[in-house]
Amino acid sequence: MTDAEKYLFDVHGYLVIENALSPEEVEAANAAVDHHADEISIRPNDLANGSTTLRGKTGRGDLGGMLTWDKPHCDVFRQMIAHPKLTPYLEELLGPGFRLEGLSMITMDEGAEGFWFHEGGEPFDRSRGFLYRNGRMYCGMTNFAVQLTDVGPEDGGFACLPGSHKANFPCPDDIRLYHTYKDRIVQIPAKAGDAVLFVECLMHGGLPWVAEHQRRSVIIRYNSGVMGESLMGDYTPPPFYDELTDAQKAVISAPQYRREDKGSKLYRTQ
Numbered sequence: 493m494t495d496a497e498k499y500l501f502d503v504h505g506y507l508v509i510e511n512a513l514s515p516e517e518v519e520a521a522n523a524a525v526d527h528h529a530d531e532i533s534i535r536p537n538d539l540a541n542g543s544t545t546l547r548g549k550t551g552r553g554d555l556g557g558m559l560t561w562d563k564p565h566c567d568v569f570r571q572m573i574a575h576p577k578l579t580p581y582l583e584e585l586l587g588p589g590f591r592l593e594g595l596s597m598i599t600m601d602e603g604a605e606g607f608w609f610h611e612g613g614e615p616f617d618r619s620r621g622f623l624y625r626n627g628r629m630y631c632g633m634t635n636f637a638v639q640l641t642d643v644g645p646e647d648g649g650f651a652c653l654p655g656s657h658k659a660n661f662p663c664p665d666d667i668r669l670y671h672t673y674k675d676r677i678v679q680i681p682a683k684a685g686d687a688v689l690f691v692e693c694l695m696h697g698g699l700p701w702v703a704e705h706q707r708r709s710v711i712i713r714y715n716s717g718v719m720g721e722s723l724m725g726d727y728t729p730p731p732f733y734d735e736l737t738d739a740q741k742a743v744i745s746a747p748q749y750r751r752e753d754k755g756s757k758l759y760r761t762q
């Protein structure tokens with residue numbers, strides 16, 4: 493992560509990583525989604541949560557299970573979970589031993605509703621926080637929205653209030669519902685293959701999708717190795733675990749403590 497990227501992520505709570513996927517990876521992911529298009533489940537048009545400015549004609553689409561799809565369709569999604577263009581950001585923000593907490597996809601067709609603005613720095617959430625301490629950032633849940641289709645500046649889709657990951661006061665509901673101070677909310681344009689990195693405690697949501705082409709964003713969630721939000725009961729590796737590379741296995745792990753370099757040789761003798 494460059495100094496400029498650290499500065500921008502600290503100030504805004506998000507960053508656009510251009511060309512995270514190659515054109516071949518984007519093509520493979522879109523072909524896989526096309527093949528599984530009948531599995532996209534259209535939500536019941538309720539994410540606007542009563543907002544008159546976020547409502548749409550239809551619900552957005554959700555798709556999951558990509559890591560378990562038959563080959564070759566699963567391959568590019570398995571590459572994404574430990575992608576060399578993306579893991580350096582996770583190492584910086586989550587530290588060694590970061591864990592995958594989920595991979596799913598959002599689709600939006602023209603007229604699909606937006607998503608009310610949720611999360612934000614207040615109240616502080618142990619699993620979804622953001623801290624700066626002793627020269628580095630410490631994040632809780634941290635996500636990539638990997639774009640499989642272009643997102644133009646007026647298209648809609650992922651939007652946020654930059655800097656809200658550091659909020660100290662509760663956000664008023666009329667701002668969350670996009671009824672007031674709309675000019676403070678930023679919709680993030682990106683090209684197919686770009687990844688929007690954002691910390692979950694950034695207040696974020698979605699604007700209604702107005703473009704003619706389908707929005708396709710792969711949402712990949714991680715947390716530090718000690719957090720286990722998406723884990724219930726005993727940890728069981730997924731059935732496809734043995735098919736993964738070592739780097740991919742490393743992110744599919746039970747919560748664990750990995751001691752970071754604490755600077756003193758005394759720690760290394762224990």
Ligand SMILES: O=C(O)CCC(=O)C(=O)O
Pocket residue numbers: 598607637649650651696697698699709711
């Ligand atoms: O990208 C969007 O439409 C909203 C995503 C979102 O709210 C989330 O990932 O929590």
